[in-house]
Amino acid sequence: MMHRTSFHCFRLGVFALALLxxxxxxxxxxxxxxFGDNVVAMLDSESTLFADAYRxxxxxxxxxxxRAGNSVLTRATQGSTVARVEYIYTQNGLEYSKYYYARSxxxxxxxxxxxxxxxxxxxxxxxxxxxxxxxxxxxxxxxDIAEGKFYPRDTSRRTRxxxxxxxxxxxxxxDAKHAGDAELKIFRKIESDIATKAxxxxxxxxxxxxxxxxxxxxxxxxxLAEAYDIDxxxxxxxxxxxxxxxxxxxxxxxxxxxxxxxxxxxxxxxxLTNRFVPLDRTAxxxxxxxxxxxxxxxxxxxxxxxxx
Amino acid sequence: xxxxPLALATASxxxxxxxxxxxxxxxxDVFSHLQRERIARVGDEPLPRAxxxxxxxxxIEPSSPYSATRADPAFTNDVxxxxxxxxxxxxLSSGEAVAVLHWDLGLTRARPGQDILPRxxxxxxxxxxxxxxxxxxxxxxxxxxxxxxxxxxTKAATYAVAMQILRRQLLESDPGRQASLGIDxxxxxxxxxxxxxxxxTTYDMEYLATLVQHRLIHWQVGDRATTxxxxxxxxxxxxxxxxxxxxxxxxxxxxxxxxxxxxxxGTAGTGAEEDDRPLCFVAATDRAVHRWYVDExxxxxxxxxxxxxxGIGRLAGFLSAVLVLLDLAPIVEMFEAVAADDLxxxxxxxxxxxxxxxxxxxxxxxxxxx
Numbered sequence: 001m002m003h004r005t006s007f008h009c010f011r012l013g014v015f016a017l018a019l020l021x022x023x024x025x026x027x028x029x030x031x032x033x034x035f036g037d038n039v040v041a042m043l044d045s046e047s048t049l050f051a052d053a054y055r056x057x058x059x060x061x062x063x064x065x066x067r068a069g070n071s072v073l074t075r076a077t078q079g080s081t082v083a084r085v086e087y088i089y090t091q092n093g094l095e096y097s098k099y100y101y102a103r104s105x106x107x108x109x110x111x112x113x114x115x116x117x118x119x120x121x122x123x124x125x126x127x128x129x130x131x132x133x134x135x136x137x138x139x140x141x142x143x144d145i146a147e148g149k150f151y152p153r154d155t156s157r158r159t160r161x162x163x164x165x166x167x168x169x170x171x172x173x174x175d176a177k178h179a180g181d182a183e184l185k186i187f188r189k190i191e192s193d194i195a196t197k198a199x200x201x202x203x204x205x206x207x208x209x210x211x212x213x214x215x216x217x218x219x220x221x222x223x224l225a226e227a228y229d230i231d232x233x234x235x236x237x238x239x240x241x242x243x244x245x246x247x248x249x250x251x252x253x254x255x256x257x258x259x260x261x262x263x264x265x266x267x268x269x270x271x272l273t274n275r276f277v278p279l280d281r282t283a284x285x286x287x288x289x290x291x292x293x294x295x296x297x298x299x300x301x302x303x304x305x306x307x308x
Numbered sequence: 309x310x311x312x313p314l315a316l317a318t319a320s321x322x323x324x325x326x327x328x329x330x331x332x333x334x335x336x337d338v339f340s341h342l343q344r345e346r347i348a349r350v351g352d353e354p355l356p357r358a359x360x361x362x363x364x365x366x367x368i369e370p371s372s373p374y375s376a377t378r379a380d381p382a383f384t385n386d387v388x389x390x391x392x393x394x395x396x397x398x399x400l401s402s403g404e405a406v407a408v409l410h411w412d413l414g415l416t417r418a419r420p421g422q423d424i425l426p427r428x429x430x431x432x433x434x435x436x437x438x439x440x441x442x443x444x445x446x447x448x449x450x451x452x453x454x455x456x457x458x459x460x461x462t463k464a465a466t467y468a469v470a471m472q473i474l475r476r477q478l479l480e481s482d483p484g485r486q487a488s489l490g491i492d493x494x495x496x497x498x499x500x501x502x503x504x505x506x507x508x509t510t511y512d513m514e515y516l517a518t519l520v521q522h523r524l525i526h527w528q529v530g531d532r533a534t535t536x537x538x539x540x541x542x543x544x545x546x547x548x549x550x551x552x553x554x555x556x557x558x559x560x561x562x563x564x565x566x567x568x569x570x571x572x573x574g575t576a577g578t579g580a581e582e583d584d585r586p587l588c589f590v591a592a593t594d595r596a597v598h599r600w601y602v603d604e605x606x607x608x609x610x611x612x613x614x615x616x617x618x619g620i621g622r623l624a625g626f627l628s629a630v631l632v633l634l635d636l637a638p639i640v641e642m643f644e645a646v647a648a649d650d651l652x653x654x655x656x657x658x659x660x661x662x663x664x665x666x667x668x669x670x671x672x673x674x675x676x677x678x
Contacts, residue, residue, distance in 0.1 A: 032487075032488060033488060034488050034489070034490065035488060035489065036488070036489035036490055036491070037489075037490075037522065037526075038477070038489055038490030038491055038492075038519065038522075039488075039489065039490035040522070041490070041518050041519060041521070041522030042490055042515075042518055044522065045518045045521070045522075086511055096509075097509055097511045098511075099510075099511050099514075155510065157509065157510040157511065158510050158511070158514070206487060206492075208490060233487060235487065235488055235490070249488070263526075
């Protein structure tokens with residue numbers, strides 16, 4: 001394994017060379033407005049992966065939360081930004097694509113710790129134990145990477161973008177408060193993949209983000225585009241109330257944002273509970289008789305009318 | 309995005325090819341109106357249990373997969389039915405409203421020339437009738453099964469419906485806006501160009517699975533199909549395409565249908581639990597075809613060998629969540645159609661929950677108190 005300092009120097013060198021090389025032809029990533037059913041469907045699908053990961057991690061750790069704890073959990077999951085980016089590139093004359101998905105915020109373990117260490121208020125209100133600003137620590141980063149086991153297995157064509165180790169140069173946030181933003185995680189993962197030659201530079205990027213891209217991430221997009229000659233567009237959903245809609249597209253985007261929020265809320269509300277009965281989503285892929293029986297039982301339990 | 313101009317308005321007219329009996333009424337959700345009316349009427353009072361379940365009232369022979377529909381079900385004699393009709397947009401007649409219920413609840417059949425006018429390109433009128441009812445074009449229909457083979461035709465059916473959804477989006481949207489809308493024309497181009505499943509990328513499979521999964525959960529009630537008929541619920545579209553593939557594959561033990569699209573006695577399945585013979589699909593209701601589909605997709609899942617992990621394995625992997633929804637969706641509808649009485653009686657179905665009734669997938673899981 002490459003020594004950490006050497007790897008850092010290597011990254012720095014690559015980034016400097018990349019900037020020099022890009023002087024001739026700099027790429028450009030446009031930030032645009034996204035809307036419509038498909039955008040909602042894609043981002044909802046990513047959100048489901050993250051909610052499922054929380055559910056699996058809670059089951060794995062045997063965690064059950066009280067009302068206040070669930071409230072923190074719900075905010076951490078519903079409130080996070082989700083993003084997905086397809087990176088398209090050509091290699092040996094053939095076109096390939098790899099897509100990255102991410103959510104904003106720290107490792108799940110950090111949220112679980114916050115719940116465990118929160119001080120309940122005497123009036124039963126959520127209390128003051130929750131941290132509002134997220135600052136990445138090396139420990140958080142290690143936890144986030146270790147939590148890969150709760151997500152679908154990463155492949156050469158599809159990968160989760162976790163928090164990556166802090167660097168001084170390269171694609172970085174210019175505002176520490178946004179160091180854990182979903183789109184930034186993806187930009188940094190693409191940069192990391194280029195450094196390890198998992199994907200080549202000079203590709204095209206098409207992505208979708210569930211909230212407006214902050215100026216810090218806009219800057220990171222510019223850095224990524226210019227350093228690695230990447231062109232593309234990032235489509236953002238605009239939240240209702242964040243700013244007055246200026247045109248029909250912005251209004252549609254706000255509607256899509258609301259629809260996505262509602263769907264995420266429904267899924268999280270019904271899945272992140274202490275009494276959730278999971279469906280066996282692998283029942284058809286692995287048709288083991290016992291698993292099939294268990295899946296059937298789970299389905300029967302699920303189909304019981306609410307309250308019975 | 310250029311939308312169907314009448315998508316939000318109620319309309320009822322004959323557009324032309326594709327449908328003979330199929331209802332052309334769009335832009336209205338009769339079932340939700342009916343359920344809301346029943347809930348509003350009952351309030352806190354228990355609902356009388358004398359009536360048969362809604363689906364049974366709508367069929368002549370509810371226990372048969374080949375049942376005809378009943379044009380004048382018992383509930384249309386209720387004093388409240390005119391009120392339900394009055395609240396529907398578009399001034400539907402009782403017959404039109406009942407036809408919408410037949411269609412949405414999967415109670416109609418696909419007999420060529422009687423229920424459906426098959427489109428060209430399917431090589432066989434029975435195959436064409438099922439595929440046309442599912443609103444899938446012939447080129448997509450054949451291409452997807454060419455990629456997967458008939459052994460995995462239930463999965464091909466899901467992707468065929470996804471590809472059709474994508475094609476329609478591409479045709480109906482401004483090319484300059486497609487990226488903003490998340491409509492990826494490159495996926496369509498790449499998949500149609502592929503000659504083998506291994507050439508279909510992971511991204512493309514996941515994208516298509518997401519499209520169909522979203523529409524299984526959030527089906528747009530009352531949309532119009534390209535045939536001019538009311539769009540069939542996605543879950544029944546997938547089942548109908550799978551049935552068309554089964555018919556296209558041919559039968560060793562004799563075709564289950566007579567030329568007049570009636571079930572051949574002794575050959576056609578009866579839909580009974582122990583009877584695993586294939587149905588005469590065109591003569592069967594969408595609901596019955598779906599029941600067959602669930603069993604068939606289970607059976608096909610057992611054929612996934614490990615060595616196919618690059619192709620069929622990935623195909624199955626992305627579809628696993630979709631397949632669960634395909635399996636459960638009619639249970640959801642049954643839950644609404646049949647068990648709603650129980651919910652109302654038990655005072656568990658609040659007005660807020662009634663508003664959510666249109667969201668089919670909400671019934672997949674019960675909200676549990678924290």
